[in-house]
Amino acid sequence: MSIIRVENLVKKFGNITAVNDISFKVEEGTIFGFLGPNGAGKTTTINILCTLLSPTSGRALVAGYDCMKEPASVRKSIGIVFQDTTLDKDLTAYENLVFHAYLYDVPKIEMKDRVNDVLNFVDLYNRKDDTVKKFSGGMKRRLEVARGLIHRPRVLFLDEPTLGLDPQSRNNLWEFIAELPKKHAVTIFMTTHYLEEAEVCDRIAIIDNGKIIATGTPDELKKIVGGDVVYIRTSDNVNAKREIQRSFGFDVLEKEGELYMTCSMGDTCIPEMIRTIGEKVLTVRLQRPTLNDVFLKLTGKAIREEEVSGEGSILESIRAYRRRH
Amino acid sequence: MEFNAIYVIVARELKKFLREKSRLFSAIARPLLWLFIVGAGISRLVPRDTGMPYTQFIFPGIIGMTILFSSMFSSISIIWDKEFGFMKEILVAPVSRTSIVVGKALSGTIVSTIQASVILALFPFLGFQLSLIQIMLVLLICVSVSFCISSFGIVLATFYESYESFSVIMNFIIMPMFFLSGAMYPVKLLPDILKIVAQLNPLTYGIDALKHAIFPDGMGQMSPDFSLLSCASVIIGTSLVFVFVASRSFERKG
Numbered sequence A: 001m002s003i004i005r006v007e008n009l010v011k012k013f014g015n016i017t018a019v020n021d022i023s024f025k026v027e028e029g030t031i032f033g034f035l036g037p038n039g040a041g042k043t044t045t046i047n048i049l050c051t052l053l054s055p056t057s058g059r060a061l062v063a064g065y066d067c068m069k070e071p072a073s074v075r076k077s078i079g080i081v082f083q084d085t086t087l088d089k090d091l092t093a094y095e096n097l098v099f100h101a102y103l104y105d106v107p108k109i110e111m112k113d114r115v116n117d118v119l120n121f122v123d124l125y126n127r128k129d130d131t132v133k134k135f136s137g138g139m140k141r142r143l144e145v146a147r148g149l150i151h152r153p154r155v156l157f158l159d160e161p162t163l164g165l166d167p168q169s170r171n172n173l174w175e176f177i178a179e180l181p182k183k184h185a186v187t188i189f190m191t192t193h194y195l196e197e198a199e200v201c202d203r204i205a206i207i208d209n210g211k212i213i214a215t216g217t218p219d220e221l222k223k224i225v226g227g228d229v230v231y232i233r234t235s236d237n238v239n240a241k242r243e244i245q246r247s248f249g250f251d252v253l254e255k256e257g258e259l260y261m262t263c264s265m266g267d268t269c270i271p272e273m274i275r276t277i278g279e280k281v282l283t284v285r286l287q288r289p290t291l292n293d294v295f296l297k298l299t300g301k302a303i304r305e306e307e308v309s310g311e312g313s314i315l316e317s318i319r320a321y322r323r324r325h
Numbered sequence B: 001m002e003f004n005a006i007y008v009i010v011a012r013e014l015k016k017f018l019r020e021k022s023r024l025f026s027a028i029a030r031p032l033l034w035l036f037i038v039g040a041g042i043s044r045l046v047p048r049d050t051g052m053p054y055t056q057f058i059f060p061g062i063i064g065m066t067i068l069f070s071s072m073f074s075s076i077s078i079i080w081d082k083e084f085g086f087m088k089e090i091l092v093a094p095v096s097r098t099s100i101v102v103g104k105a106l107s108g109t110i111v112s113t114i115q116a117s118v119i120l121a122l123f124p125f126l127g128f129q130l131s132l133i134q135i136m137l138v139l140l141i142c143v144s145v146s147f148c149i150s151s152f153g154i155v156l157a158t159f160y161e162s163y164e165s166f167s168v169i170m171n172f173i174i175m176p177m178f179f180l181s182g183a184m185y186p187v188k189l190l191p192d193i194l195k196i197v198a199q200l201n202p203l204t205y206g207i208d209a210l211k212h213a214i215f216p217d218g219m220g221q222m223s224p225d226f227s228l229l230s231c232a233s234v235i236i237g238t239s240l241v242f243v244f245v246a247s248r249s250f251e252r253k254g
């Protein structure tokens, strides 16, 4: 069963079309990723799905309820972690959670247990009596996820859950999010800027300028750019190139004395390649495709300038790829 | 209406109020200043034969002022909640918008009534002798007027997003509301145009009701301007309108 169904959704703010006729479905118990650059319309879509905004036209159903006609039922079925924190910083972690439990009419006898359970789940039990003011960004994020789970929602929305976190906390949070569907019987709808982060998703939709430009599993999307790019420096480029082309059938290109090729599974490809060309190998590096690459491929423009710089070689390979198709 | 939600909204607000002791102090300092300094000064200008000392006449008005400031400013919590995002947590919850407004209005009501009671407790120093029934009646009126003004503040707060713009409009509205409420001078003495404005001000009826309760046999110029029944109907009627309007404008935007 599709737990979220969006049909021809449009949202205009004056003459800005934030969401431009999008349709998609999310299956129950899966993690769905909404991927797009700043201003793509991700938050606007979430706000419509969680009944904070009304669409200009189109339809949205969450847990079988119409977001426009049955907002109360939708609200009961969802939990949400907004892009910007919505905790009361003057209250303690525990008080924030109890507030939420009352708002969602959690039965009083269960309240304490449920609050303590989620606090343990996000590893904040021993900080429960600290005011949220004293929490780090990552702790606040975890507390918000915990809060979103207290009332046992069927869908949990996460709007850029890793915003402002260091790489370590990002990874922890992703591991934690990946476990949610099984542990809490919940469907996850999340947004992010990074394809790497969308790795945990079962399905991804890429949105740009209010339009969905691609949907698929993370692997399917990476295949759009032809997968990973492997760079090899060898002592004998000419022969190495010939050997790789013969054994793997890759299109091997050369740039600044370095060979490079795109392959769908870089990690398994590298060992085989080294076995084939043996001693000639000097250095090997692997570049995973980013959202920016998929983006470039689909729209012909970069997402953000700073992400484009330093990726000259991969841009080259994509241009080469595009010329060939 | 969801009583659990109303309860927890009120509990949060009171918890924050109690953690912030300075608010109670400053809320009480203002009426004391008006009562004992401004009131005492003006009383020298007012002829003695008007029926009662001027400091007694303004007592209901000063209670009304306490309620006005404290109720209007309690709605600032909505602006803070919007600025810090907490409002979204409340708005996505399966709670009717009316419950949210009632919860916020009741928080304002409780805080204002506490402050008004502190001022009311000064009555022996002003030469009043109030019976227990009168005191109960005054408290009842304080509760209803506080609810009315708090929900008016909430109506305003639903239209503003930032603290700066909201405090500008607050200062612009509060002072005229106070001066055109019969607090400092009877409405019946005002020029016609101002009299009309005063009659559109819900606080006028609140203060008038307090006059009925505090000096039921006030006479001449100092007597109440309206009947107690009309005061009660205006206060209850406008409260309902304000709650309705605020709930409506809390509905999703756009």
Ligand SMILES: Nc1ncnc2c1ncn2[C@@H]1O[C@H](COP(=O)(O)OP(=O)(O)OP(=O)(O)O)[C@@H](O)[C@H]1O
Pocket (backbone or CB within 6 Å): A013, A016, A017, A018, A036, A037, A038, A039, A040, A041, A042, A043, A044, A045, A083
């Ligand atoms: N309340 C609003 N009024 C006017 N325009 C808005 C409003 N909210 C969003 N927009 C516009 O709609 C577009 C989409 O915004 P949205 O917040 O949905 O983007 P996003 O994908 O969440 O971006 P980000 O990654 O930066 O969070 C933007 O152009 C934005 O300026």
Ligand SMILES: [Mg+2]
Pocket (backbone or CB within 6 Å): A042, A043, A044, A083, A159
């Ligand atoms: Mg966003």
